[in-house]
Amino acid sequence: MLSPNHSLLATAKNHPTWPQGASSLEEAIKQAAMALGFHNIGIVAVADMETNPQWQTAQENYQAWLSQGFHAGMEWMTRYTELRLKPWQILEGTQSIVCVAISYKHPSDDPQASPELKVAEYAWGKDYHRIIRKRLQKLLDLIQQWCPGIEGRPLTDSAPALEKPLAQLAGLGWQGKNTLLIHPTLGSTFFLGELLLTLPLQSDAPFATDHCGNCTQCLDVCPTQAFPQPGVLDSNRCISYWTIETDPETVFPTDIADNLNGWVFGCDSCQQVCPFNQRPPGLLNKDSQRIPIIPEPAFFPRPWIQSPDATQWQTLDETTFNRWFQANPIQRAGLTGLQRNIVTATSSTV
Numbered sequence: 001m002l003s004p005n006h007s008l009l010a011t012a013k014n015h016p017t018w019p020q021g022a023s024s025l026e027e028a029i030k031q032a033a034m035a036l037g038f039h040n041i042g043i044v045a046v047a048d049m050e051t052n053p054q055w056q057t058a059q060e061n062y063q064a065w066l067s068q069g070f071h072a073g074m075e076w077m078t079r080y081t082e083l084r085l086k087p088w089q090i091l092e093g094t095q096s097i098v099c100v101a102i103s104y105k106h107p108s109d110d111p112q113a114s115p116e117l118k119v120a121e122y123a124w125g126k127d128y129h130r131i132i133r134k135r136l137q138k139l140l141d142l143i144q145q146w147c148p149g150i151e152g153r154p155l156t157d158s159a160p161a162l163e164k165p166l167a168q169l170a171g172l173g174w175q176g177k178n179t180l181l182i183h184p185t186l187g188s189t190f191f192l193g194e195l196l197l198t199l200p201l202q203s204d205a206p207f208a209t210d211h212c213g214n215c216t217q218c219l220d221v222c223p224t225q226a227f228p229q230p231g232v233l234d235s236n237r238c239i240s241y242w243t244i245e246t247d248p249e250t251v252f253p254t255d256i257a258d259n260l261n262g263w264v265f266g267c268d269s270c271q272q273v274c275p276f277n278q279r280p281p282g283l284l285n286k287d288s289q290r291i292p293i294i295p296e297p298a299f300f301p302r303p304w305i306q307s308p309d310a311t312q313w314q315t316l317d318e319t320t321f322n323r324w325f326q327a328n329p330i331q332r333a334g335l336t337g338l339q340r341n342i343v344t345a346t347s348s349t350v
């Protein structure tokens with residue numbers, strides 16, 4: 001029997017932008033996404049998602065997480081629950097979700113010099129929201145050239161969606177004990193994004209295995225004991241939450257303030273110890289050889305983040321703050337939020 005996309009495919013293949021050698025829409029989308037700089041791509045058909053037991057468990061877990069107050073002051077996590085659990089409703093007529101991952105790992109081992117002013121690696125370069133959304137939009141433009149009339153909506157942390165369980169359904173990795181999505185060879189230092197499409201596509205196989213095994217390194221290293229149990233994070237105890245998500249006037253509880261260990265924006269401790277992040281991110285080729293990925297320069301550190309000068313950071317004025325952190329995630333904290341973090345971190349580490 002011919003697939004519902006058979007006639008679409010015949011037209012799509014004739015378009016000059018159709019990737020060479022691609023024999024299906026799914027393959028063409030993946031090739032095009034790779035060419036746009038994404039490092040991993042998977043597809044979920046909405047029809048398969050609605051009844052998937054993994055997805056149903058993720059929904060229940062999310063509600064349990066909220067009911068225990070693990071979202072701390074992130075009230076926005078309690079809104080649009082219906083859409084978070086049914087992300088296909090964000091765009092009417094959505095039939096498939098293309099999930100993408102892009103690594104933000106810097107190729108050098110330790111490019112950030114200061115142990116006193118540590119910025120989480122996700123925030124070293126350009127804000128990922130813009131980068132990912134722009135590229136997903138380009139991908140959508142291509143799909144619309146191949147399949148006129150198809151609608152789509154790029155997302156990355158910009159609309160309510162349970163991105164990690166969704167990516168797991170698309171086969172991009174498993175949720176580790178530190179709750180992050182991990183891929184066996186890419187590690188966990190990547191961002192996630194999604195493209196909702198009104199185009200029917202075939203699902204990839206969900207990622208079914210958990211590779212954490214008996215390891216507990218992330219749980220053991222967390223300086224503030226933010227994991228009440230493996231795979232569950234209590235934001236009330238997470239440095240990343242306190243340094244990124246709280247209002248600038250919020251004073252950190254003493255047991256958080258005393259354990260910042262130099263983190264002034266975000267925290268990477270539970271990723272840095274993970275065995276899956278000890279090698280440069282790579283992907284396996286057809287012969288199962290590990291090929292290093294091409295790192296994304298947009299996420300390389302700005303010089304003042306790479307080698308932070310404590311005096312300069314402590315005496316930042318508004319103009320320099322805006323220049324330094326324009327289109328960078330630290331902009332979110334604002335100058336006063338960043339200063340609060342620096343004062344708290346430096347007074348607790350001396």
Ligand code: B12
Pocket residue numbers: 058059061062063064065066074077120121122156157158159160161162163164165175178179180181182188189190191192193229230231232233235238240241244245265266267268270
């Ligand atoms: C809110 C949020 C935060 C909060 C809360 C984090 C959290 N783990 O929930 C804070 C501010 C702390 C945070 C921190 C970070 N974040 Co954040 N964050 C988000 C956001 C917006 C929502 C996550 C969410 O839905 N949480 C709700 C909980 C319920 O979901 P969950 O963690 O998947 O919870 C599962 C488990 O708790 C489990 N569960 C619940 N109960 C039980 C019980 C048992 C027995 C078991 C086994 C499991 C279980 O099931 C739940 C559902 O799958 C996402 C973007 C998005 N829209 O998804 C980014 C996102 C998760 N963050 C991201 C990043 C990069 C970070 C940081 C690394 C940044 C940094 N360096 O500081 C840290 C990592 C901290 C950590 N270990 O998680 C990336 C992660 C990419 C990846 N590889 O996974 C995302 C996906 C953003 C993106 N688009 O790329 N983040």
Ligand code: SF4
Pocket residue numbers: 221222223224225226227233237238239240241266267268269270271
């Ligand atoms: S980000 Fe830091 S504080 Fe938060 S859970 Fe991981 S190690 Fe703990």
Ligand code: SF4
Pocket residue numbers: 176177178179182211212213215216217218219270273274275276
């Ligand atoms: S450190 Fe160990 S337990 Fe934690 S996520 Fe990585 S493999 Fe899993």
